[in-house]
Amino acid sequence: MPTLRQTGLAAMAAAAIALTGCAPQAPAATADLTAEPQYSGTLSILTKFGGEPLESYFNDLAVEYQKLHPDVEFELIQETDQSIKDKTKTLTASQALPDIYFTWAGNWAENFVKAGLAADLTEVIEPGTEWGDTFGEASLDAFKYGDKYYAVPLYNNGKFMGYNERIFDEAGVQPPTTFDELIDACGAIRQAGYEPIAFGNKDGWPALHYLQQLFAYNVPAETLQDDFYPETATWDHEGYLTSLEQFATLVEECTDTGADSNGVLYTTAQQALAEGRAAMYYQEILEFDSSAGEGTTVAGDGFGIFPLPAPAGGEGDAGAIEGSPEGYIINAGSERAALAVDFMKFATSVENAATLSAPPYGQPSAVIGSVSDQNSSPAVVEGIELVNDASSTVIWLDSVTVPDVADAWLAGGEALISGDSTPEEILASVQAASEGAK
């Protein structure tokens, strides 16, 4: 006979289900990607190209595609880097994902794959297929789960230290090749009257970018991969503590903002490099054309890049570069999946890929041969070559880990900078978050 408590819980459960009124998402219809596209209807696309100068890219693509297929209409939902996270989750929760939607690599894309919300593109995009062979294999692999491919990589990215060549000459320093050389160079640059590294961590993720690159240098790749997944994570390799200490040293020795960096926007730091007030700024390839574009002081002084130098004695991969492509998923439940594939083939044609890689967009396309001296700035070309030549790439810490762990790292990075937590305390909070996420 059920007890009063059991009856109460059962009633509560029934009420909860009735009140929330939500049913599990219907199993996704298997999208037929190889079918002949029907060139009619409205294709909805969620992009991460909101705001200038990127917004016009998809607008122009839609106009050009409509010239070829006048009966196709577009519903473009263009969001920014920050707002797309909320928009995507709201659309997912309300079961209203568009036909094509933006994704990061790592845990972000994996959530859609596991839930059956991403169309299996293997048949049309795996290496060896006509379309697949137009992409670098590493770019495709970033969205490979199991042995299947789930997203179209649109552009590549990587993180590099951008520097002002004139300031380096004035300070008498060369691009450093080890972490210790970098710290030494900071002293010389400061003596020459410049801020060595401009840094702003108001958004939290700039610190994570430094940390993830240092983790790749200090922690064996296999351990790092295991730690990204709560099921296998321990986060107890001493390389993490070493990395946290190295990052704290860098903030203290190389930035003028130091413990105040949490109050500075990354765009303020970017501006400091652009205006020739700072010698270095750690940035993504996607930022090169903004921070060192035409008309900036650093462009006139000479803009160079180098990977964050690896510390001596690290147990990880000294040739690793942090970065990953960003891509677009085709909704597994889309009624226009074949049309969506056709549009993405159009978007990644050599001509459109070259446009994407050129200023003002400066997004190095994942299509082979689309980034060249003819259409892209020298730094973008060099950055992409360095990514392609890297012994391995590591995905951003806040998108490769589950949200609870990413959030713990985010808070930990801020606490390390402000001096309110020790590396040991931060690692303990990450371990607790990872344990809770199991």
Add this chain to the structure above:
Amino acid sequence: MTVNELTRGPALTAPVSGAAIEPPKKRRTGSSPLAAARGLIWVLPAVALLAVFVYLPLAQNFGFSVIEWDIYTGTQTFIGLENYQKIIEDPVFWSALVNNVWYSIISVVFQVCGALVLAALIESLRSDRWRKAFRVIYFIPSAISLTVAGLLFYFIYEPRLGLLNAALDGLGVGELGQAWLGQENTAIFAIIAMSQWQGFGYCTLLFAVALQRIPSELYEAAAIDGVGPVRRFFSVSIPLVREMTGLMMIVTVSGAFQVFNEVMVMTTGGPNNSSQVLGTWLYRSGFVRNDFGYAAAIATAIFVVTLALALAQLWISRKRRVEW
């Protein structure tokens, strides 16, 4: 002489002496069941709208708070009161609650007490032109959206380029300069300060309107009795704007527990979650950590806190209504 004129007599002197005033008793008019039913029909649309747009979402929110919801697969698992248990064990929830309490205390001090004093000062000015000018000057910040004000203050607080640190430097106390939004011990107070600047003028304006409604004869009578301006403020103004004060307390305290925009714009709850308030922690739990059930439990907690505070304030101020 009308009944109203008769009641005006004692009210003219009673507030000065602090005595309670009994409102005139109204004769209860009888109503038939038909009239009552007719009255119900008139309120029915409003009740229906309230039910659909207020009470149903409240109930639905509670429903969400007892389930674990995977937004990707849409699967829902009933977990009972686990999310409420999680609230008890969550240190960020409690620090967010403390931040909200700070927010409400400081808001009451500035936006209720301070605004009332300022409104009295403005209304005591002899020049009508200056009175109007000051009302406009103090109200202008309230016409700026919170998001814009947040961005504006972000730049004022910027550690190296900001106006505040530059001003401190100019005054010779540069060592007091901080990364106001970048330090755990200053971030929430910097946000609260901006919020006071933004909301202060609006409250002042409302109090000014309430003060204008007080008949000038009361002040004249007090002045004839030899009462000075400070005593007039405490013995005439404060008792006669008690209703407005009560309302402002409810609005200010409830608002302090629902604060969201300014924190999102200025710090998004950082650094290290030190400036989280309940609203932003709810958002972060749902939209960043994908824990929508827990976010719903936080929403229920916010509702309970604000409802309790509003009921308490209504209860405290229920017998203090003053009429004249």
